[in-house]
Amino acid sequence: MRGRPPQPSWSILSSSLRRPFPNPTKPPSPSRYSNGRRSDPPPPKRSFSSSPSLPPPEWIDPFIDVSDLNGHSSDLHQSPWVARIAALLDSSPTMESDLTAFCHSLLIRLSPAFVSHLLRFSDAPLRRDPAVAVRFFRWAGRQRRYVHKLESYTSLIEILLSSDTGVEKIRPLVLEIEEYTMTIASSNSLIRSLGKAGMVEELLEVWKWMKRDGLEPSLFSYNCLLDGLVSSGFIDSAERVFEVMKAPPPDIVAFNTMIKGYCKVGKTRKAIELTREMDSRVGGPDKISYMTVIQACYSDGDFDACLRLYHEMEERGLEIPVHAYSLVIGGLCKGGKPFEGLSVFENMIERGCKRNVAIYTALIDSFAKSGSEDRAMNLFLRLKNENDFELDEVAYGVVVNLLCKAGKLEAAVEQFEYCKEKGVSINMVIYCSLIDGFGKVGRVDMAERLFEEMVNGGIVPDSYCYNAIIDALTKYGRIDEALDMFRRMESEGCDQTVYTYTILIDGLFRKHMNEEALKLWRVMIDKGITPTAASFRVLSKGLCLSGKFETARKIADDLAPMGVVLETAYEDMIHVLCKAGRVRHACRLADGIIERGREIPGNVRKVMINALRKAGNSDLAIKLLHSKIGIGYDRMGSVKRRVKFQTLLNG
């Protein structure tokens, strides 16, 4: 539950949603104006003038009525003032005084509608520059006898929310709105933009004011509220709103918003249940409902569900977006089923969907990883010769990687050089595959050269790259240089991972630098890096083979309270000991497990039986096979004890 925001105060919603707000009297206004809460501003009084000798300044409007000229009943043209004022709106420090001087010399004042218009329309420079918009808004507000329209507030807030302005700057603006009488359009606009920005507290304020002014939220209002709650992670609140929606009842958008909400918090099952409910309530899920849940299943790694949902979409005759195909095919590819992926892909083409590079890349990668390198390469070469596609760096990345993994370094370099020629950007991933590939076949010099070429090209290597080069150096005995790289990583601010440590610990043990290896393990633990089963396997192997299996056992014991999942730690150690022919030690370790009240798993017994047989001790092997050692119980006094391996060794 870490990182989850606190639930907003529900009281506001529950009181206002359950019964209609009566709104008989308006609260006393804190406004400095005498006409109660602000609604539209008072009509500007033309009689006002600061100087009796001059005509009064004129309030200018954003539109001019030209209906008299052309005979149409109502024809509005934008006033030429709009462009002239807009030209003054820039980030210059004298913007305010320029505006004042301009208006003063031409005897004009900007009407509230004029200001609202400048804030609303996208051709005004204010859309791009929120800071200028705020300055203009504040300047206009200081004009004599001027009161902002509510729409100016909503437009300004929209501008601020679409930029990266901090929430703290927007909050006070929202609070100023309290004095206005809400309109359905303004409250909807606010609910939508506040919801998008995750300003749920403010959104609920607006909701309250809306109710206060006797406005019934529309379906649109409800849906924006739901979306706001959902995108801020308040799924419980959204759920309660959804449940009280009666008039209007939830529509397909409301359902889809809830589905998104459940998906967001990881409740994919609940989301799918909701799609079932849609059949009887809104005439069934649509393509967006399906897209949302397919996306969630994909993120969960539940690729079977992706495929099932896709089939459902087909049965219902829904239009299947390309992106749905991408997810389904991508899922099949990741799940190691490239042939099934290909068949869905063919369906997609039949239906006239546009092919894309991402899907091809996924297919190529999947074929390669499930052992059909030839097929993968053929597909790639076919695409390369077609002119419909520009293969990107990801596609080349996949191919370079597959060639490297197959040990075909010359072919990999060929593609790499081709990328350079054709201007396909060479990124870190491609370098990384090559470094790893050359390292794995022992051409450490090439791996090093590529690493330096990458760095000189301005790429800052990440942990994958460092791990690849460290692995190369380590595997071919250059442990000191590997350790140099390890330190370089640290000084460059690149995080060392559990893989980095695993590689080096393994390398150190290979060089019989047992103390250093153990020390490195401790450094890793101290840094708070969670060990993996593989990392412990490397450590325990090294320790066991150097006769320190007590130390290994103790470390495994220490890890358990850390909550590290090393279910197979002891089994791994027994494996290592058996493989090294130290069956006696393996037995002692197994007894240690028994002493802690655990059973020895069947596969571990099998390993021990095989080890005994290999060591030429087939008698003991058979005895173990037919005994209850490690799994059954002995009667010792009144206490149940599992039969120990000791009994085997004692004859």
Add this chain to the structure above:
DNA sequence: CTAGGGTTAG
């Protein structure tokens, strides 16, 4: 008279 979904590599 608005709103709800969005991928490929080490």
